[in-house]
Amino acid sequence: MPEIPDLEAIRHYLAPRLAGRVVTETRAPLAWLVRTGPAGPPSLVEHGFGSIERRGQYLLFEVDDGRLLVVNPMLTGRFHWVEAETRKPPMLGLVFVFDDGHELRYSDQRRMGRWYLLDGPEALGSIPQMEKMGPDALEIDVEAFLVRMRRRNGMLKPTLTNQDVIAGIGNAYSDEILWHAGLHPHRRGATLAEEDWRRLHASIRAVLEESIALVDATVQAEGIGAKEEWRQHLKVHRRAGTLCPRCGREVKGQVKGGSETNYCVGCQPLF
Numbered sequence: 001m002p003e004i005p006d007l008e009a010i011r012h013y014l015a016p017r018l019a020g021r022v023v024t025e026t027r028a029p030l031a032w033l034v035r036t037g038p039a040g041p042p043s044l045v046e047h048g049f050g051s052i053e054r055r056g057q058y059l060l061f062e063v064d065d066g067r068l069l070v071v072n073p074m075l076t077g078r079f080h081w082v083e084a085e086t087r088k089p090p091m092l093g094l095v096f097v098f099d100d101g102h103e104l105r106y107s108d109q110r111r112m113g114r115w116y117l118l119d120g121p122e123a124l125g126s127i128p129q130m131e132k133m134g135p136d137a138l139e140i141d142v143e144a145f146l147v148r149m150r151r152r153n154g155m156l157k158p159t160l161t162n163q164d165v166i167a168g169i170g171n172a173y174s175d176e177i178l179w180h181a182g183l184h185p186h187r188r189g190a191t192l193a194e195e196d197w198r199r200l201h202a203s204i205r206a207v208l209e210e211s212i213a214l215v216d217a218t219v220q221a222e223g224i225g226a227k228e229e230w231r232q233h234l235k236v237h238r239r240a241g242t243l244c245p246r247c248g249r250e251v252k253g254q255v256k257g258g259s260e261t262n263y264c265v266g267c268q269p270l271f
């Protein structure tokens with residue numbers, strides 16, 4: 001599932017490429033992907049895109065007439081920026097053809113992604129998950145974070161990945177952030193002192209910002225489309241059985257409900 005660093009890198013890659021280009025045709029082989037607005041392909045012909053923003057796990061493409069094209073790529077949604085003659089990927093869902101022969105394509109192997117065409121930013125609340133979404137993990141300041149976490153007694157990992165509490169962190173980066181902060185993923189919120197919460201907030205920023213820089217560099221060099229997430233730099237997530245790069249003890253893995261949680265038995269004590 002793409003998380004903040006993946007989505008930021010896609011956004012940074014696409015924004016300068018879309019700038020100044022005009023859509024000449026839209027195709028929606030999987031028309032039902034688009035959840036609101038008129039049926040069929042979004043009518044963006046003769047329009048261009050402005051800025052691309054991100055909120056939590058959603059990317060927001062601003063259309064030059066004020067409309068907003070919003071997407072949550074979920075597990076397997078991929079963006080492709082290609083020349084028109086490039087071979088089509090499987091499960092192609094949406095295609096925007098531009099006046100210079102480039103295409104922005106979206107494919108989705110498991111067809112779980114969702115697109116929304118809105119009249120403007122004021123309609124974002126009409127997307128059910130966005131209405132109740134918490135502040136973005138990169139935006140929230142430490143004081144607001146402390147207020148938000150004060151009443152939370154759930155385990156740290158599900159708290160961090162709950163998009164209604166704080167948005168944009170998923171299974172992979174919650175492991176990395178908790179490792180960085182030296183906190184066990186199963187610790188309960190009520191066992192943390194204020195300084196622990198402050199350290200966790202600092203780790204969210206540090207891990208995400210460092211990862212954005214690394215993923216950005218990879219994506220600028222390799223392009224998008226081959227993957228939907230870039231994870232080669234992670235220290236503990238999906239590294240069960242390896243040795244912790246900080247303390248040398250073993251990285252453990254626990255699989256629950258199809259998703260894996262990884263932590264170090266040495267520097268992330270439960271109590």
Ligand SMILES: [Zn+2]
Nearest residue numbers: 244247264267
């Ligand atoms: Zn360790």
